[in-house]
Amino acid sequence: MEQNENFLQVRDLVVEYTSGGQVVHAVNGVSLSLDRGQTLGLVGETGAGKTTIAKAILDILPNPPAKVRSGEILVDGQDILKLSEHEKLKIRGNKIAMIFQDPMTALNPVMSVGEQITEAVLLHNDFTRTQAEARTVEMLEMVGIPGQRYVEFPHQFSGGMKQRVVIAMALACDPELLLADEPTTALDVTIQAQVLEMINDLKTKLNTSMILITHDLGVVAETCDNVAVIYAGKIVEFGTKRDLFKAPAHPYTLGLFDSLPKMDDDSKELHPIPGLPPDPTNLPRGCSFHPRCPRATEACSREGEIPMIELSPGHFCRCIRTGGNN
Amino acid sequence: MWKYVTRRLLWMIVTSISVAILIFTVMYFVPGDPAQMALGTEATAEELNAYREMLGLNDSFLVQLGKYLYNTFIRFDFGTSYAYHTPVMEEFASRLPRTLALGWICLIIDALIGIPLGVTCALHRNSIWDQGFLVLAMVGVSIPNFWLALLMVMLFTNKLHLLPSFGIGTWKHWVMPIIAGSLSGVAMNARQTRSAVLETIRADFVTTAKAKGVKAHDVTYKHMLPNALIPIVGGIGQRFGSAIAGTVVIETVFSFPGIGTYMMNGITARDYPVVRSCVLVLALFAAVATLLTDLAYGFIDPRIKAQYVNYAAKKRREDQA
Numbered sequence: 001m002e003q004n005e006n007f008l009q010v011r012d013l014v015v016e017y018t019s020g021g022q023v024v025h026a027v028n029g030v031s032l033s034l035d036r037g038q039t040l041g042l043v044g045e046t047g048a049g050k051t052t053i054a055k056a057i058l059d060i061l062p063n064p065p066a067k068v069r070s071g072e073i074l075v076d077g078q079d080i081l082k083l084s085e086h087e088k089l090k091i092r093g094n095k096i097a098m099i100f101q102d103p104m105t106a107l108n109p110v111m112s113v114g115e116q117i118t119e120a121v122l123l124h125n126d127f128t129r130t131q132a133e134a135r136t137v138e139m140l141e142m143v144g145i146p147g148q149r150y151v152e153f154p155h156q157f158s159g160g161m162k163q164r165v166v167i168a169m170a171l172a173c174d175p176e177l178l179l180a181d182e183p184t185t186a187l188d189v190t191i192q193a194q195v196l197e198m199i200n201d202l203k204t205k206l207n208t209s210m211i212l213i214t215h216d217l218g219v220v221a222e223t224c225d226n227v228a229v230i231y232a233g234k235i236v237e238f239g240t241k242r243d244l245f246k247a248p249a250h251p252y253t254l255g256l257f258d259s260l261p262k263m264d265d266d267s268k269e270l271h272p273i274p275g276l277p278p279d280p281t282n283l284p285r286g287c288s289f290h291p292r293c294p295r296a297t298e299a300c301s302r303e304g305e306i307p308m309i310e311l312s313p314g315h316f317c318r319c320i321r322t323g324g325n326n
Numbered sequence: 327m328w329k330y331v332t333r334r335l336l337w338m339i340v341t342s343i344s345v346a347i348l349i350f351t352v353m354y355f356v357p358g359d360p361a362q363m364a365l366g367t368e369a370t371a372e373e374l375n376a377y378r379e380m381l382g383l384n385d386s387f388l389v390q391l392g393k394y395l396y397n398t399f400i401r402f403d404f405g406t407s408y409a410y411h412t413p414v415m416e417e418f419a420s421r422l423p424r425t426l427a428l429g430w431i432c433l434i435i436d437a438l439i440g441i442p443l444g445v446t447c448a449l450h451r452n453s454i455w456d457q458g459f460l461v462l463a464m465v466g467v468s469i470p471n472f473w474l475a476l477l478m479v480m481l482f483t484n485k486l487h488l489l490p491s492f493g494i495g496t497w498k499h500w501v502m503p504i505i506a507g508s509l510s511g512v513a514m515n516a517r518q519t520r521s522a523v524l525e526t527i528r529a530d531f532v533t534t535a536k537a538k539g540v541k542a543h544d545v546t547y548k549h550m551l552p553n554a555l556i557p558i559v560g561g562i563g564q565r566f567g568s569a570i571a572g573t574v575v576i577e578t579v580f581s582f583p584g585i586g587t588y589m590m591n592g593i594t595a596r597d598y599p600v601v602r603s604c605v606l607v608l609a610l611f612a613a614v615a616t617l618l619t620d621l622a623y624g625f626i627d628p629r630i631k632a633q634y635v636n637y638a639a640k641k642r643r644e645d646q647a
Contacts (some may be wrong), residue, residue, distance in 0.1 A: 060536040062528070085542075093539035101539075105530035110552045110627050119548075120538040154630040171536065 006033040007209055008057075008177055013071035015052050015233075018064060022281045024051045026066070028233040029305075031084070033227075036176070039210040041220040041241070043256070044230035045277050050213040051101070053230075054179040057211075058092055075177065094124035097175035099199075101182040103162035107154040113148030113165045114140070117172050124173040130315070139168040144200060160191035171202055178203065178210040184219060196222055217260060221245065229253050232278050232288035238308075239315035249317040251293045287319070295321050330634045331621070338613045343399065345609040349602050350394055354387060360408050360596040381408065392604070405599030409591065414603045417588060422607070424494065425584030430571050431504055434499055436511030441558065443512070444519025445546060451524060459516070466513030475506040475579040492581035503580050507573055512566060518561050524552035529553070555626050563619025582613035 015027035025047045034040050042050045055061045057073055060081060073080045080091065098107035108116055112137050121132040139145035143164040154162055163183065170178060183199060184192040200223055203210055212223055220227055220241065227244045229237040229252060237250040248254050255273035275292035278284055284291055290300035299320060300306075308316045359376040362369070369377075378384050382393065397403045404414035447456045448640055482502065483491040526532060527550060535549045563602050577586030592600030622633035 055533075058537055060533060066521065089541060091538045091539070098529060098534075098537040100534055102530060106534045108531040108535065108549050108553065109629065112628075116534075119535075123539050153632075155629045155632070168535070169534075296533055299580075 001177045007036045007076065008032075008034040008211075009072070009074040010053070010057070011072040011074070013053065013056060013073065014069040015049070015056050016069050017066045019281075020250065023281045025283055026233050026280060028283070029058065029071075030230070030233070030235055032228055032235065032238065034177070034209050035208045035212065036209055037204075038225045039212055039223055041227040042211060042213045042230055043215060043217065043220055043227060045215060047280070048230040049233035050230055051181050052233075054098060054181050054213055057177075058096055058098055059088055060092070060098075061151050062079065073125070089123070093120045093170075093175075094173045095175060096177045096179065097170035097173065098179040098181045099163075099166055099170045099181060102167050102186050103159055104186065107162055109154050112151050112153055112174060114152075117165070120169055121172050135172065136168075139172045140165070142171075142202070143168045156257045159185055160195065163187055163191075163195055164198070167199060167202070171206065171208075174206055175208055178208050179213070181213045182215070183212075185214070187313055192219075196272060199223070218258065225299075226308065229256070232280065232283055234288065235308075236289065237316065238312075243312065243315040247311075247315070249293050249311055249315070249322045250289075250319050252289050253322070255292075255294075257301055274288035274304060297321070327624075327631075327635055331617070334617050334620075338610070338617070339360050339432065339467075341613050342441035342606065342610055343395070346395060346398060346602070346606055347391065349605045350391055350488075351387075353601060354390070355600050356596075358596040360598060363596050364408055396605070398602075404603040405602050407592070407597055409595040409597045409600070414599050415601075418585070418603070418607070421584050421588055424582070425577070425586060428500070428503055428507065428577070428582065428584060429510075430566075431500075431513060432487055432573075433562065435508040436515045436565070437502065437562060440512040440515025441519045441551075442515040443544045445523050445551060447520045448523035448527060449546065451520075456520075463513040463517050466509050467517070468508065471510060472508060472575050472579050475502060475576060478502045478506060494583055499580075499582075503573075503576050503582055506579070507576050514561060515558065518558050519554065522557050523550055526550045526553045552626060556623060557621060563615050563622065566618070568608075569613030609620065 010030060010032050013027055013030045017024040019116075030049075030053055032040065042053065044050055050064070052061065056068055057080065057173065059068075061068070068081060074139065077093070083091070096237050107113065113120075114133070117136040117139055118129075118132045120218050121127060121135045122129070125132065125135070127135065127310055133150070137150060140150065141147050145164055146159060146287075147167070149157075154165070157165065163186070167183070178199075180199060187195060196219060199210075202208070210223075212219070214220060224241050226238070226240055228235045229244070229250060232250050237244065237248070237253045244253065248257055252273070258271045259273060261270055270310055278288055278291065284301065286299075286301045287293070287296070287306045290296040293300065306318050306320055308318050309322065310316050311322065359374070359378075360381065361374045365373055365377060375384070382390060382528060385393070394405075397405060402415075404418070406413050407417065410417065423488060443459070447459050450456050478489075479491045479502065482489040489501055490496075491502070493499055523546075529550075532549055535545045538575065540549070573582075573584065574586035576582070577584045578590050581587065585607070588600060589604035591597070592604060599640075624634050
């Protein structure tokens with residue numbers, strides 16, 4: 001995790017929201033790194049802070065109420081958070097692009113889809129308008145939308161088509177890092193596979209790194225190289241996809257796998273993780289997961305940070321109960 | 327789209343005729359005698375009767391109505407004013423442009439100041455500026471414009487001798503009527519814009535625009551504002567239609583020779599042709615304003631435009647079937 005040639009490095013990122021006088025601890029010291037061309041999956045429940053991490057990387061969190069308290073986000077060794085607004089504008093949509101969760105609302109309803117892509121192309125390239133429009137048509141066709149639909153508006157597209165537009169928009173300037181925030185969650189299962197495949201193809205073609213945010217372990221299995229499991233704004237387990245799927249170590253990760261329906265299990269019941277995600281304004285002491293953890297002991301609720309333990313090279317787990325006996 | 331517009335224009339003719347009949351009937355039954363007003367209390371019964379006969383006021387209701395409609399809609403003759411003894415059309419030619427200029431200048435000022443002000447407040451919501459402005463806007467909406475006009479006259483004319491208090495001629499004559507006429511509009515536009523922009527400020531497509539690297543200024547004016555425009559344009563459209571009616575009070579205060587004063591004088595003198603023509607023109611402008619507003623909606627929001635087009639297409643299909 002400490003290699004310097006890493007393309008993206010996030011160090012001790014802390015993000016807080018202020019809401020109604022209360023402080024919401026959304027991200028609490030997340031560190032992660034990503035090589036060029038690799039895909040990192042961020043997995044976790046709703047509200048675990050996944051999207052906040054992605055938006056912090058682009059520095060597009062609504063401020064107020066959100067605020068990056070501390071931490072560094074290094075892209076090619078450059079701390080994004082320390083750049084001027086002008087320099088940030090050059091990175092957004094160009095070096096780093098984001099695919100949003102809900103295609104139904106992510107597009108401006110009163111601007112033609114072509115215009116929305118062209119806007120990004122013009123911002124980051126020295127193109128004339130004609131060149132930019134040509135590029136947009138090229139992108140639309142790359143994601144499987146006929147070029148003549150350039151002039152149409154979002155309401156004339158289906159959900160899957162809109163997500164393709166969003167993807168075309170994100171890829172239009174050949175980003176080096178793609179932040180995909182649940183790109184398939186809002187889509188039909190049949191379209192999901194298509195869209196994932198498309199993202200994967202385009203990514204390989206352009207050698208783009210990707211952070212894929214999802215709560216779908218199936219999607220992770222299909223696309224990711226490494227996986228970070230997030231719980232209450234902290235990474236609780238990090239490793240290669242193989243590590244995670246073959247030897248999940250953190251009780252929360254185990255819980256996630258347990259809650260999937262199994263084909264070879266005859267019992268009709270699922271095994272969800274009991275309880276609810278903790279209140280982010282008032283996180284439990286010690287390990288945030290201990291109130292729901294089947295293996296929790298008294299030590300887990302003791303004050304203080306639970307350290308990351310390296311179980312095997314590159315496989316980390318934030319649990320005091322693993323390490324020795326696992 | 328053109329089908330839609332044509333349909334609306336045809337409906338407008340129906341509306342105008344209905345308004346004409348209604349206002350004629352109302353004026354017919356309103357107490358007050360134009361002859362008495364014109365000739366004074368000294369006039370004898372014969373004189374009054376002769377005068378009425380001359381104006382055609384002794385005909386039956388239906389005959390009068392028929393003549394009126396024929397003259398107005400077929401010959402486009404609005405009649406001759408009883409009090410001024412000039413054709414109403416002639417008066418309109420000189421007065422209408424003034425009133426429209428006054429009304430629309432106010433409208434443009436409302437938009438040019440009110441909308442950016444509202445956007446700025448929305449972007450800095452809950453700041454001291456925003457809070458302070460909200461209070462000011464409340465005051466601006468609540469102050470009656472004639473009262474503001476009178477206060478201004480006291481200050482600029484009586485105390486400082488800077489601006490003339492009535493009449494028309496130089497640009498100075500326009501300053502106070504325009505200020506008095508646009509204050510509440512500025513405040514209303516700003517409040518409307520503020521709340522409409524606040525509704526889009528958290529929208530996902532705004533985040534998308536930011537993520538594309540769009541400048542903050544462009545995010546506001548190219549992405550947020552166009553999506554917030556519908557209610558703003560609705561409000562402006564309403565005031566566009568009433569631009570002539572709305573200036574009646576102000577015109578009267580400043581004795582500004584426009585449609586407003588013309589109508590006020592017409593009402594007091596029971597000058598039927600003047601009142602009827604003014605009301606008809608007001609109604610026409612309101613109808614045109616509504617149509618323009620609806621068309622503007624379609625221009626702003628492609629989803630609404632699609633409805634118009636679909637509507638026309640559906641109608642065509644129905645007609646063919």
